[in-house]
Amino acid sequence: MTTEERATKRTKIDSVKSKFQEDLLESSNVERLSKAFKESKPYLHCKIDKLVTDDLLRKVRKEIFDNLHFTVKETDIYKVHQTGDLANLDGLPSHELAQLSSLFELRNAIYSEEFRNFISSVMGCGPLSGSKMDMSINNYKEGCHLLNHDDVIGSRRVSYILYLTDPDKAWNPKFGGALELYPVIEKGIPATEPTVVIPPQWNQFVMFTVQPGHSFHSVEEVVPEGEPRLSISGWFHRPQVGEPGYSEKKDAVDEAKSSLEQLQEESDSHAKFAEYSTTLDDDATEGLTESDLLALAEWMNPHYLDMTIMSQMSDRFLDESAVQCKEIINKDLFAKLQAATTEADKRDHFTTQTMATHGTGVGGQWTAHGPPHRCRYLTVDASKDNGDETSSLFLDLQKKFESESFRRWLAVVTQCIPNGYRGEARRFRPGHDYTLATTNTRGQGVLDVTLCIANTPDKISASHWESGEYGGYECYMAPHNEEEDAAVYRAADDDGALLTLAAGCNELSIVLRDEGVMRFIKYVSARAPGSRWDVSYEYDLPEEDEEDNDDEEEEEDKDNK
Known part of the structure; x- marks a missing residue:
């Protein structure tokens, strides 16, 4: 040089x-x-x-x-x-x-x-x-x-x-x-x-x-x-x-693999479906027994036990693969749920629109669930002692979602017969909790059923949840395109979300999620009115008969000719 x-x-x-x-x-x-x-x-x-x-x-x-x-x-x-x-x-x-x-x-x-x-x-x-x-x-x-x-x-x-x-x-x-x-x-x-x-x-x-x-x-x-x-x-x-x-x-x-690529695969740690002890035949889709009605009336709004209403819901579900039920919980039980969740949010300072410290809300039977590169929220651990009123109320709701009477109610509404279930009660804390988009990789559809009880003390709070600006909404997105880079996150509106469900109060959503469809709960902002509480279950459905699929394709071919 x-x-x-x-x-x-x-x-x-x-x-x-x-x-x-x-x-x-x-x-x-x-x-x-x-x-x-x-x-x-x-x-x-x-x-x-x-x-x-x-x-x-x-x-x-x-x-x-x-x-x-x-x-x-x-x-x-x-x-x-x-x-x-x-x-x-x-x-x-x-x-x-x-x-x-x-x-x-x-x-x-x-x-x-x-x-x-x-x-x-x-x-x-x-x-x-x-x-x-x-x-x-x-x-x-x-x-x-x-x-x-x-x-x-x-x-x-x-x-x-x-x-x-x-x-x-x-x-x-x-x-x-x-x-x-x-x-x-x-x-x-x-x-x-x-x-x-x-x-x-x-x-x-x-x-x-x-x-x-x-x-x-x-x-x-x-x-x-x-x-x-x-x-x-x-x-x-x-x-x-x-x-x-x-x-x-x-x-x-x-x-x-990047964090995102891992999300494209179903987690090996995901709970397996618990199988029902009985087998239902196709007649189960036609109506409910007297004992079913009595069991469901203990917690459900009687409006949704009327066969005329259920038939209308079924028609809509068959057309759109989704249906929502507002005010699904009866007044007495909902009053208890609303009082308990509101009190818990006030106690944990989740109604102040400030950033709460990590670990807030953990205690009693409520434990943190992760890992956070997939999700983070609180869930109820029944094996722990000293639970508060929210714990007992949500544990009881879990039992109702796993009951035979609710299984048969779902069969009537969806015309699908669940074979098994997996799910939990969850609390999404403002400033902390979410689920990232994961894909249904089961090779067949699953039935998603979610009861949402977002903290909504007034009409302004309800409008905040409805706007989506404060998170907490549930979003379904189209399957990942194989030609796209799996290491790049996509916005929900890149190709259009298939379905977006704002966090509601006392609302039940039923969605048939096809293979490959992604689903997530948007991060709940610290500015939200309070926590998004919910009970979320997936129901395993029978595999589709290949002969039935062939028959459907033949019918479509005839219609197109």
């Missing part, structure tokens, strides 16, 4: 260094950060309190608010206001790029060879690509969140986030928006609650190695209006073809 080349390289290095805090890239600081990184829990991560020069980052923040457009993006796992990929800045016309000159400067500094080498040295993660970059700007406003996942997609090696919150006002942890890191119970299974919580602060930089089955994290919902949690986030990738350090050999990240 000539003297002139060395001087040019030195100038370039000095130029990059000038963008970051003094001494950030020096060997003594690298050694200090590397030591802290190796000792970090629950998995390897690094937090740098001040990354960029204050003057540059303030200019970047101003350019973002003055010149960039944000699009609201929402799926079952997140809601966020986001810009496009900043890798595309190079293609902007010169006059537009001039409006984002500081942002362009920062992006180039973060993906410079010097900063990539700094990241590699601190984290010991090996070389990073200089050609493949992912960077976007995320603005978490009120209600925005990101649920538990591991970031395992493609060639990602390092995840990072740079916070651009208000530089003149410290972020209050009560606002939410914290990065939450989860330990694992075993590889691939995160604990229900996080053990490390990192609230955002101005110019703070957090990074971690993408580790299959370990790097589970989430972003807490932002609660207050007018306090945006602005950040720049993205990934460093493994070297690509032609770059130093590239290897054709696949590593653990290549071989691992």
Whole structure:
């Protein structure tokens, strides 16, 4: 290397260094950060309190608010206001790029060879690509969140986030928006609650190695209006073809399935169907016995025990594969349920529209159910003692959903005969709970039956649930397209949700879910009126007779001729 080349390289290095805090890239600081990184829990991560020069980052923040457009993006796992990929800045016309000159400067500094080498040295993660970059700007406003996942997609090696919150006002942890890191119970299974919580602060930089089955994290919902949690986030990738350090050999990240891909498969830990002790013949779809009516009248609205009403419901179900029953629980039992659930929500401060601490609501017979990269909610454990009134009421409802009388009522309404059942009572707490979209992989349809009792103290609360803005709704989505990337989350409206059911109070939904159809309960916002309480069961149906299918196809062929 000539003297002139060395001087040019030195100038370039000095130029990059000038963008970051003094001494950030020096060997003594690298050694200090590397030591802290190796000792970090629950998995390897690094937090740098001040990354960029204050003057540059303030200019970047101003350019973002003055010149960039944000699009609201929402799926079952997140809601966020986001810009496009900043890798595309190079293609902007010169006059537009001039409006984002500081942002362009920062992006180039973060993906410079010097900063990539700094990241590699601190984290010991090996070389990073200089050609493949992912960077976007995320603005978490009120209600925005990101649920538990591991970031395992493609060639990602390092995840990072740079916070651009208000530089003149410290972020209050009560606002939410914290990065939450989860330990694992075993590889691939995160604990229900996080053990490390990192609230955002101005110019703070957090990074971690993408580790299959370990790097589970989430972003807490932002609660207050007018306090945006602005950040720049993205990934460093493994070297690509032609770059130093590239290897054709696949590593653990290549071989691992992403959180989303795991959701496309039914969990092996999913409870098996409990079989009924008796066998019903086809006559069971025609009506109920006197003993059935007496048993059901103990808890059901008598309106839904009228054969004329049941026949109308059956016709609708056969046409639409779904039917809803409002005010399904009789007045006496519903009054008890409403009083108990309202009191529990007040006791746990779930009616204050603030972010409750993790673990709130756990106790007695109510236990946390996960793992959170699939779902999180409370469920009743009958083996535990000292349950409260909600526990006993919901355990009793479970028994009713498993009863022979309710089985026969379902047979009349749906003209399907359940062979078995599985399900539970659940409590979805504001600011905490949800289920992510999972797919029916049984090879046949299942009957989903859900009794929803959302905390609805007044008409305004009911309208909040109905709007969907506060979550808690149940969504059915079309089967995943085999040609689509299974590592990319889809919004419910990308291809149109098949069915969306707002969280109601004292409403029963019955849905025939075909093979491949996805289903989820949207994260319940901390701003919701209270918890979504429900009893949710799946009923196993007889396999379809191939001869019947052939007959149906023949009839369709005749009709088309």
